[in-house]
Amino acid sequence: MKLPRFDYARPKTLREAIGLLGATDGAKLLAGGQSLIPVMAYRLAAPPLLVDICDLEELTRITLSRSGVSLGARVRWCDIEADKRLQEAQPLLVAMISHVAHYQIRNRGTVGGSLAHADPAAEMPGFAVTCDVELVVMGSAGQRIVAAREFFLGPLETVLRPDEIIVEARIPAWQPGRRWGFEEFARRRGDFALAGIAVFFDEDAAGRMSNAHVGAIGAASYPRRLVAVEDLLNGQNATAEVIEAAGQAAGEAVDPMDDLHGSVEYRRALVSTLTERALRHAAGLQ
Amino acid sequence: MVVTFNLNGNPVEVEVEGRTTLVDCLRHQLGQTGTHVGCEHGVCGACTVLVDGEAVRACLTLAVQAEGVQVVTVEGLSREEDLTPLQKAFRKHHALQCGFCTPGMLTTAHALLSNEPTADADRIREVLSGNICRCTGYIPIVEAVLEARSAYPGGPPAGDAK
Numbered sequence: 001m002k003l004p005r006f007d008y009a010r011p012k013t014l015r016e017a018i019g020l021l022g023a024t025d026g027a028k029l030l031a032g033g034q035s036l037i038p039v040m041a042y043r044l045a046a047p048p049l050l051v052d053i054c055d056l057e058e059l060t061r062i063t064l065s066r067s068g069v070s071l072g073a074r075v076r077w078c079d080i081e082a083d084k085r086l087q088e089a090q091p092l093l094v095a096m097i098s099h100v101a102h103y104q105i106r107n108r109g110t111v112g113g114s115l116a117h118a119d120p121a122a123e124m125p126g127f128a129v130t131c132d133v134e135l136v137v138m139g140s141a142g143q144r145i146v147a148a149r150e151f152f153l154g155p156l157e158t159v160l161r162p163d164e165i166i167v168e169a170r171i172p173a174w175q176p177g178r179r180w181g182f183e184e185f186a187r188r189r190g191d192f193a194l195a196g197i198a199v200f201f202d203e204d205a206a207g208r209m210s211n212a213h214v215g216a217i218g219a220a221s222y223p224r225r226l227v228a229v230e231d232l233l234n235g236q237n238a239t240a241e242v243i244e245a246a247g248q249a250a251g252e253a254v255d256p257m258d259d260l261h262g263s264v265e266y267r268r269a270l271v272s273t274l275t276e277r278a279l280r281h282a283a284g285l286q
Numbered sequence: 287m288v289v290t291f292n293l294n295g296n297p298v299e300v301e302v303e304g305r306t307t308l309v310d311c312l313r314h315q316l317g318q319t320g321t322h323v324g325c326e327h328g329v330c331g332a333c334t335v336l337v338d339g340e341a342v343r344a345c346l347t348l349a350v351q352a353e354g355v356q357v358v359t360v361e362g363l364s365r366e367e368d369l370t371p372l373q374k375a376f377r378k379h380h381a382l383q384c385g386f387c388t389p390g391m392l393t394t395a396h397a398l399l400s401n402e403p404t405a406d407a408d409r410i411r412e413v414l415s416g417n418i419c420r421c422t423g424y425i426p427i428v429e430a431v432l433e434a435r436s437a438y439p440g441g442p443p444a445g446d447a448k
Contacts, residue, residue, distance in 0.1 A: 001326065008287065008304035008350055030348075037307075037346045038327040050304065054351065078340070102416025103394065104331060107340040108347070190415050 004046040010055060014138060014165065017051050022140050022163035024049040029165060031074055032108035035117040059167060064089050068173040073112025073166045090171055092131065092180045092200055096123040102190040112166040118158045121192045121218035125152060129223040130198040130215025133171050139164035152222035178202055181281035183274040193218040194262050197274040199282050201233060209233045219254035219271050226253045238283035247276035291352045294362030302349040309333040309344035312359060320360040320389050331417030334390035335359050341397035360389035363396055371437030372396055381430040383421035390417050395431045403441035407432060
């Protein structure tokens, strides 16, 4: 369908953008528009004002430092793909982002847009929750930093206030030697995931897993860590038996949706299988 | 509001509503009907155009977002009467039947080969997964794109089918 009518503003500064969002009830931020425009085409949303942040160049930076990687909110999927430094600095990020949408959408979709849209099956929110990412948010009351695990409330729902803008995602430094895996199942690569599992862990001198992080997408109303699975992994060697038990625990730990793409039982089974595969990849088992 | 951009090498200035998508602006206001509208919500790829050399969905881009950019549509791929090597390869391999998806296939494949002239069949398939064709079954399309690589700078020599 054609989009509903709206006013359009193109602020030159972040402060101006925040002011515009605060001044009009229901105003929405426009970055790449790859989620917002379809939502409007379906008439699921009809914001009276779109605030286009395409002139805020300061939000397009990818910065690597000792403390980790900072992604500006307007960094696009194709920018992450093109930045070869990230393959070593954040291999799990690169692996997950390679599953986001199709070619044309990857040229416009942004990190901040995906986080703010909060689709339960989206990779970037799942990465942020799995990897303890901090989101830097600016609003009329100033700046605040929100942990990704506290950011998502439900499908398309976050703690972001109407006049707030995500400006940056801060990813903690990736430890050398860290092991990781990401497995996602979609009917066609680039389509929405029916479920996805991201894992990483470090190893002690005896090869035992520590600091295990297991995150699930598409398996609940928002991305979340599977703490029961992490507890099961920490302190153990990544053997086939442990991985199988972890897969079973993961299927029980999630709270999937029942929809036309898959039943609850199917999604639980899928999560178990994907968890096992991701852990086998991480552990170097085939 | 007024938006100005470059369309297929020529400056254009057009009055649009905020809600006008780039594809509707191109078709209805600028008369460039080569770009097709399929799903109108970013799934089918028929409306793909190049914005500053990158393939984008013109149904998910507002006309006002095109301010100051270079837009190339299927009409702009060939500056002359003759078809481009990519278009010739589509004809040779029967890579279209009804032709509805073809403008999006051509613009997407052109963007891909301009940036990645050595793309293999898997990469071509992955990229074209964002464009839906309901007639040909994709095999002739992939064959056409593979063959056209040799016409792009840095592409493999003609006859290399891998």
